[in-house]
Amino acid sequence: MHFKFITIIARQEWASIFRSKIPLALFSVLLVVSLLATFTGWQYVSKFNHQQKNAHQQVHDQWMSQPNRHPHRVAHYGYMVFREKSPLSFFDFGLDSYVGNSVFLEAHRQNTVNMSEAGFSNGMLRFGELSMAMVLQLLVPLFIIFIGFQTISGLKQNGVLKILLCQKASYLDILIGKTAGLTAVVWALFLPLLLVSLIAGNLLITGEIQGETLLRTLLLTFLYALYFLIITILVVAVSAMSKSSKNALMVLVLIWMLFFIVIPKSAQSLGGSLHEAPGKIAFEQAIEQDVSEQGDSHDPDDPHFASLKANTLKKYGVDSISHLPVNYGALVMQEGENISSNIFNEHFDRLISIYKSQNAVSSVLSFIDPYLAIRNISMNLSGTDFDSFTAFQKQTEKYRFEKTKKLNEIHLTQIKYQNDSKQKVSAKNWQEQPDFAFQPLTINQNLTAGGLSLTALLAWVLAGFGALTYVSSKRAYQL
Amino acid sequence: MLEAKNLTKRYGSHTALNKLNLSIQPGEIFALLGQNGAGKTTTINLFLGFIEPTEGSASINGISVAENPQEIKKYLAYIPETVMLYPNLTGLENLEYFSSLAGFDYSKKELGGLLTTAGLQAQAFDQRLAGYSKGMRQKVGIAIAVAKKAKVLLLDEPTSGLDPKASNEFSQIIQSLAANGTAILMATHDIFRAKEVASRIGIMKEGNLESVIDASMISANELESLYLKTV
Numbered sequence: 001m002h003f004k005f006i007t008i009i010a011r012q013e014w015a016s017i018f019r020s021k022i023p024l025a026l027f028s029v030l031l032v033v034s035l036l037a038t039f040t041g042w043q044y045v046s047k048f049n050h051q052q053k054n055a056h057q058q059v060h061d062q063w064m065s066q067p068n069r070h071p072h073r074v075a076h077y078g079y080m081v082f083r084e085k086s087p088l089s090f091f092d093f094g095l096d097s098y099v100g101n102s103v104f105l106e107a108h109r110q111n112t113v114n115m116s117e118a119g120f121s122n123g124m125l126r127f128g129e130l131s132m133a134m135v136l137q138l139l140v141p142l143f144i145i146f147i148g149f150q151t152i153s154g155l156k157q158n159g160v161l162k163i164l165l166c167q168k169a170s171y172l173d174i175l176i177g178k179t180a181g182l183t184a185v186v187w188a189l190f191l192p193l194l195l196v197s198l199i200a201g202n203l204l205i206t207g208e209i210q211g212e213t214l215l216r217t218l219l220l221t222f223l224y225a226l227y228f229l230i231i232t233i234l235v236v237a238v239s240a241m242s243k244s245s246k247n248a249l250m251v252l253v254l255i256w257m258l259f260f261i262v263i264p265k266s267a268q269s270l271g272g273s274l275h276e277a278p279g280k281i282a283f284e285q286a287i288e289q290d291v292s293e294q295g296d297s298h299d300p301d302d303p304h305f306a307s308l309k310a311n312t313l314k315k316y317g318v319d320s321i322s323h324l325p326v327n328y329g330a331l332v333m334q335e336g337e338n339i340s341s342n343i344f345n346e347h348f349d350r351l352i353s354i355y356k357s358q359n360a361v362s363s364v365l366s367f368i369d370p371y372l373a374i375r376n377i378s379m380n381l382s383g384t385d386f387d388s389f390t391a392f393q394k395q396t397e398k399y400r401f402e403k404t405k406k407l408n409e410i411h412l413t414q415i416k417y418q419n420d421s422k423q424k425v426s427a428k429n430w431q432e433q434p435d436f437a438f439q440p441l442t443i444n445q446n447l448t449a450g451g452l453s454l455t456a457l458l459a460w461v462l463a464g465f466g467a468l469t470y471v472s473s474k475r476a477y478q479l
Numbered sequence: 480m481l482e483a484k485n486l487t488k489r490y491g492s493h494t495a496l497n498k499l500n501l502s503i504q505p506g507e508i509f510a511l512l513g514q515n516g517a518g519k520t521t522t523i524n525l526f527l528g529f530i531e532p533t534e535g536s537a538s539i540n541g542i543s544v545a546e547n548p549q550e551i552k553k554y555l556a557y558i559p560e561t562v563m564l565y566p567n568l569t570g571l572e573n574l575e576y577f578s579s580l581a582g583f584d585y586s587k588k589e590l591g592g593l594l595t596t597a598g599l600q601a602q603a604f605d606q607r608l609a610g611y612s613k614g615m616r617q618k619v620g621i622a623i624a625v626a627k628k629a630k631v632l633l634l635d636e637p638t639s640g641l642d643p644k645a646s647n648e649f650s651q652i653i654q655s656l657a658a659n660g661t662a663i664l665m666a667t668h669d670i671f672r673a674k675e676v677a678s679r680i681g682i683m684k685e686g687n688l689e690s691v692i693d694a695s696m697i698s699a700n701e702l703e704s705l706y707l708k709t710v
Contacts, residue, residue: 005580008576008579008580009580012565012576016565016567019567020567158561158563159559159560159561159562159563160563160564160565162527162529162557162559163557163558163559163562163564163577163620163623164577164580165527165529165552166527166552166555166556166557166627167552167577167578167580167581167582167627168552168553168580168581168582169580169581170549475528475529475530475531475548478529479524479529479530
């Protein structure tokens with residue numbers, strides 16, 4: 001490899017692309033589309049967050065303005081929690097449109113997250129949303145194909161490659177030089193656009209740039225740079241292996257369809273059939289069944305609650321629940337809460353692990369489809385991935401459990417067992433409870449979740465250069 | 480300088496080139512005549528190292544082509560039937576690009592000198608190649624070969640499609656290159672041009688080199704009848 005020759009060839013490739021008008025025309029179309037995608041993404045997210053803020057405020061006000069009440073009525077009054085969209089969600093919608101962002105929290109019940117965009121679909125989703133990430137993942141490869149398919153095959157057809165190969169530069173120098181030139185063009189056109197859109201959109205949505213968001217932005221830019229490099233290597237390799245530009249274009253378009261339609265769709269159904277997940281109804285029924293097997297607090301003869309009663313009486317050294325210094329009703333309710341919450345968490349964890357195994361299928365397939373790799377890691381870093389969603393669901397259940405437990409404690413200590421339902425406690429008791437705030441995953445957690453995809457992306461770069469070396473060593477690909 | 484020993488290329492059962500034995504000295508121009516498919520281009524591709532011989536060997540300057548495909552590129556230059564190069568670049572830029580890839584760093588003046596040597600008129604230097612005639616492009620191809628200081632020149636039907644004047648100029652240029660010690664192998668259909676320019680002429684048929692004639696010993700008409708008899 002001669003670095004000097006590679007530079008000369010790369011420079012010539014760069015110059016020849018910019019001399020022709022078609023690449024720039026294509027680029028302007030993509031520029032308009034991605035600006036539009038960024039703009040609509042930003043508008044959607046900021047509108048969404050604004051609405052949610054209002055809804056949250058309303059819920060909170062209602063909660064705070066409850067009169068002095070019986071604590072169990074408060075527990076049933078319920079509370080609604082929301083998840084703000086992540087600052088980078090305008091860039092990559094990820095799963096956000098399909099999973100919910102709010103949960104109604106109440107005593108006894110573990111509600112699952114509701115209100116997804118797909119649930120309220122206004123038709124736009126059915127046509128497929130256009131995010132900037134999608135433009136970069138799907139359309140930029142097409143752009144690379146169109147500017148690069150004839151980069152070597154064209155030279156074969158007009159005989160220039162033979163003359164080039166008769167100079168001192170080796171075929172590998174030529175292939176790497178071409179790759180470098182094309183990649184430089186793609187980077188120069190799209191990376192600044194990506195960086196500026198990410199920073200501008202983030203500034204508009206949050207009004208500031210946090211260190212972590214900046215780090216995510218830089219990582220995303222770097223990973224998309226790798227992705228473009230991989231696609232360019234692929235285009236150059238196919239072009240070098242083709243006898244004519246027509247063949248190269250045909251093969252590349254086929255690969256595009258394979259990578260961007262066939263494999264992702266198959267990954268989905270393969271994951272679904274390998275690891276079958278229960279439906280929502282089956283999931284809830286299974287929980288209900290387990291709960292009723294564990295113990296029914298309303299059944300006086302239920303063995304679990306009978307032993308709870310005996311133990312409590314023994315603990316306080318009294319012979320009847322009416323003589324207990326605490327409210328036995330509240331104790332039973334908390335016990336029921338413990339049981340159902342445990343069971344729910346168990347089932348939920350099992351469900352999550354099924355979904356995770358499904359997602360792992362697509363992570364593994366990243367090794368044969370770089371699009372899956374960038375799609376997964378881009379979602380992770382934008383905070384719109386599956387793990388962000390499950391983190392929300394888990395945090396809400398934890399918050400619900402603690403809120404209810406607190407109310408049961410008030411019930412336990414401040415409400416007498418006799419004449420239970422006629423008593424009230426001060427509203428201060430629940431007004432002092434902390435509000436829910438979603439803790440997004442840290443960048444480390446996101447990167448760990450995307451580890452396999454990240455490895456796949458790096459493996460693709462290495463494999464790409466390996467492929468170029470292989471192609472350059474074959475005489476058959478020189479003619 | 481150029482040597483083929485029992486050089487054979489087979490594609491399956493088809494023999495494209497059969498036991499070619501040929502040696503071309505510095506300063507010699509060897510013209511290969513023959514119909515399409517006679518094995519002329521196969522011979523040139525074997526010398527260029529783009530295909531591997533089935534049997535025998537091709538060597539340049541005593542170095543085996545098959546074993547050192549990169550090494551022998553130092554010595555040779557190649558001009559195809561149609562020199563396309565980069566239509567978006569000017570003649571001078573094309574020459575600059577290709578000679579820099581051969582490891583030479585010429586000044587603009589030197590590049591201009593090379594184009595003049597190749598017979599290109601000065602006012603065309605800074606015009607884009609897209610506007611060049613075939614003959615003008617061929618001259619840029621020659622300039623690229625000269626710029627490389629190649630000791631061996633391989634030409635694949637270089638004069639086909641050239642008008643008689645351009646063709647004649649071309650002949651003069653390659654003769655002056657040979658006079659400076661370049662060994663030249665030229666595949667052609669042009670019997671008259673072969674007789675004019677070559678020192679020796681070989682006639683090929685179905686992969687075999689049927690006869691080799693000293694160009695000074697034969698007239699164009701005799702050559703033509705020999706050619707027709709052979710093929």
